[in-house]
Amino acid sequence: MIELKNTVKKFDEYTALDGIDLKIDKGVAFGLLGSNGAGKSTILRLLSGIYSPDSGEVLIDGKSVFDDPEMKQKVFFINDETVQFGGFTLKKLKDYYRSYYPNFSYEIFETLRKKVDLPLDKKINTFSKGMKRQAIVIIGLACCTDYLLLDEAFDGLDPTMRIIVKKMLVDAMLDRELTTIISSHNLKEINEVCDTAALIHNGKIVFSRDIDDVKGSVHKIQVVFRKDENGNIPEYKAEDFNSDELQILHFERSQSIYYIIAKGDEDVIRAVFGSKKPVLLEIIPLTLEEIFIYELEVLGYDSNNINEE
Amino acid sequence: MFSIDLTSRIPIYEQIYEKIIGLILNGTLKENDQLPSVRSLAKSTGVNPNTVAKAYQELERNKTIYSVPGRGSFISAQDNDEFRAKVLEDFDSAVNEALDRGITTSELKDRLDTLGSAFGKENKI
Numbered sequence: 166m167i168e169l170k171n172t173v174k175k176f177d178e179y180t181a182l183d184g185i186d187l188k189i190d191k192g193v194a195f196g197l198l199g200s201n202g203a204g205k206s207t208i209l210r211l212l213s214g215i216y217s218p219d220s221g222e223v224l225i226d227g228k229s230v231f232d233d234p235e236m237k238q239k240v241f242f243i244n245d246e247t248v249q250f251g252g253f254t255l256k257k258l259k260d261y262y263r264s265y266y267p268n269f270s271y272e273i274f275e276t277l278r279k280k281v282d283l284p285l286d287k288k289i290n291t292f293s294k295g296m297k298r299q300a301i302v303i304i305g306l307a308c309c310t311d312y313l314l315l316d317e318a319f320d321g322l323d324p325t326m327r328i329i330v331k332k333m334l335v336d337a338m339l340d341r342e343l344t345t346i347i348s349s350h351n352l353k354e355i356n357e358v359c360d361t362a363a364l365i366h367n368g369k370i371v372f373s374r375d376i377d378d379v380k381g382s383v384h385k386i387q388v389v390f391r392k393d394e395n396g397n398i399p400e401y402k403a404e405d406f407n408s409d410e411l412q413i414l415h416f417e418r419s420q421s422i423y424y425i426i427a428k429g430d431e432d433v434i435r436a437v438f439g440s441k442k443p444v445l446l447e448i449i450p451l452t453l454e455e456i457f458i459y460e461l462e463v464l465g466y467d468s469n470n471i472n473e474e
Numbered sequence: 475m476f477s478i479d480l481t482s483r484i485p486i487y488e489q490i491y492e493k494i495i496g497l498i499l500n501g502t503l504k505e506n507d508q509l510p511s512v513r514s515l516a517k518s519t520g521v522n523p524n525t526v527a528k529a530y531q532e533l534e535r536n537k538t539i540y541s542v543p544g545r546g547s548f549i550s551a552q553d554n555d556e557f558r559a560k561v562l563e564d565f566d567s568a569v570n571e572a573l574d575r576g577i578t579t580s581e582l583k584d585r586l587d588t589l590g591s592a593f594g595k596e597n598k599i
Contacts, residue, residue, distance in 0.1 A: 194522050328520070335516045335523050357480050360524040377485035377525065442574060450483040 166191050167212065167312070167344065172221035174207050174368075181207040183368035184221070189361070191311075192342040194334065196355035196376070198457060199365035205348040206244070208365070209314045212346070213242035225312065238266055241305045244316035251290030255283055255300055259307075266308040273333070274307035280329055295321055302326075306333050313337075315347045319354050331358060352454045364460060371460055376453065383414070383456050386425040388438050389445040399441075406437055414459070426451070426459070478519045486521055490529035495538065498552060509539060509547040 167189040174182040182204045189195045197205045210216045211223045217231040230236045250258055255278070263269040278285070281299050289297060298321040305313060319327060337343035349355050355362055356376065363373035372379070390399050401423065403416035410433045415426035422445075427434060431448055438446050451459065478489050497503040509515075512530065516523040530547055533539045541547045572582060 193524060331520060332517050335513060338523050339513050339516075353481070357520065358522065360522045360528075377487050377528070380483065380485045381488070450485075452481075452483050 166226060167346075168222070168224040168227075169208070169211070170222040170224070172211065172218045172223055174204075174211060174216060175219050181368055182211075182218075185365075185368070185370055187363060187370060187373060189344060189346065191344055192338055193361050194338065194345045194347070194359045196359035196362035197346060197348040197365060198350065198352065198355055198362055199348075200350065200461065203365040204368040205365055206316055207368075209242060209244070209316050209346065209348055212312070213237070213240050213314055215242075239310055240312045240314060241266070241308045241310040242314040242316070243301055243305045243318040251288065253289055254286050255289065256285040258289060258300065259285075259304060262304050262308055266310065268309040270307050270309050273309070274303060277303040277306065277329065277333070281326060295323060298322055299326055302330060306330070306337070309337075309341070311342070311344060313343060313345045315345065317349055319347065319349065319358070320351060334358070352457060356453050364457060366461060366464055371464065379456060380453055381431070381450055383426065383428050383451045383459070384431060384434055385449045385451060385455075386423075386427060386434060386438065387445065387447040387449075388423045388425065388443045389421050390423075390441055390443050408437070411437055414463075476515065476519055478521055480520060487525050487529040487532070490515075490521070490526060491532055494529075494533060498538065498549060499557065503549050505549055505551045507549045508545075509549070511546055 167187070169185045169187040172182055172185045172187075173180070185204070185208065187208070197208060199205050207216065211218055212225065212230060214230040214232065214237045223230055225236055225239060228236055230240070250261065253261065259274060263271075281303070283292075283296060283300055283303070289300065292300065298318065302315075302318060302322065305315075319330075322330065334343065334345060338345070345358075347355065347358060360376060361374065362376050362379065364371040390401070392398055398421050403413040403425075406425075406427070407413050411427055411429035413425060413427050415424070417424045431450070434448050435446070476490065476493055478486060478493075480486065482489065494503065494509070503509075509530070510518070512523050512526045515521070516526045519526075530539065530541075534541060534547070537550050538552075539547050540550050569582060573579070
């Protein structure tokens, strides 16, 4: 299990992480979401023992990871800059990591390498960018660590390689309870691979939850109320529908149609609005992307800056 | 056997859950039929195995399926009452909506009789 307890990380004057509390259970595929500079990579670097926190704790299986070689063997970190050994051949690179990670599986390495047809005897710096990614992802999976950290690492992989990697992750999760942590601002990727996700903004956690629960939690509602005997459309305000179970986030009326965004179960929404016997009632769950944008908007982050995909 | 829409607004575990219920209701899956393993369903659909497991747990919790350690998950004997209750509930809400819009009960009764006798003819042989 991974635990960050009130973790603070500063770079000179800049506070990258501002008191993060995060718990990641063993065996989950965890997505770190957030805008650029939110603190995603800093969390991964703390977890791989590259950085030490300024205050608070960073624990893997209950032990601090910084500067502890034994703990570091439990973690493999893949980021853009992982391939620093351009002069190495893939064979040499494999041997290098193999000497460091005791559980290295030659079988996994060879199966994957053959699937994507990477040459063993060519130097890494002759590889294309995509091939370099493939090489380090293959090595990362072959190292058979308990924790695999991927910093935007899926982005550069082609669709076939993605499917191969996803299937490898299924086996690793079921066979040895691999915990994967993937950082991305690509929501599609997180949605496809992860079961749990945290949204980070300005070095703070906005939420950390089961993705399916996040998805079912906020709804878009379109409702048209029946006219009264005099032909008037009844007037409602957001407060008329707010309750402990239903939180109205957005309330807008255009002619006879009300557009509402609300946090709450679909059943609750249906009961609350249905009791007014509306002519039309449409309830649509928000997509992960819409929730992401909405949550950040609430925090004052302009959504126009987020959609980089 | 399954197609899951990973981009859908509907939670993935719910899609799996509903799909299995649907296959049972339409008779494709019968009592004691074996479900695919979590591993094979995760691989074939591209869904995270924890999410598949969650759907199976939910189905097991309400006794739609049962699992045998080391062998897998199987369809339970289905409770017909629950299915009837759901159909009748849908009927009630349709009737309420119709009444609400000014359709009379006698109109509805006539319609029900027509539907009933048509069904009777079709299923006589």
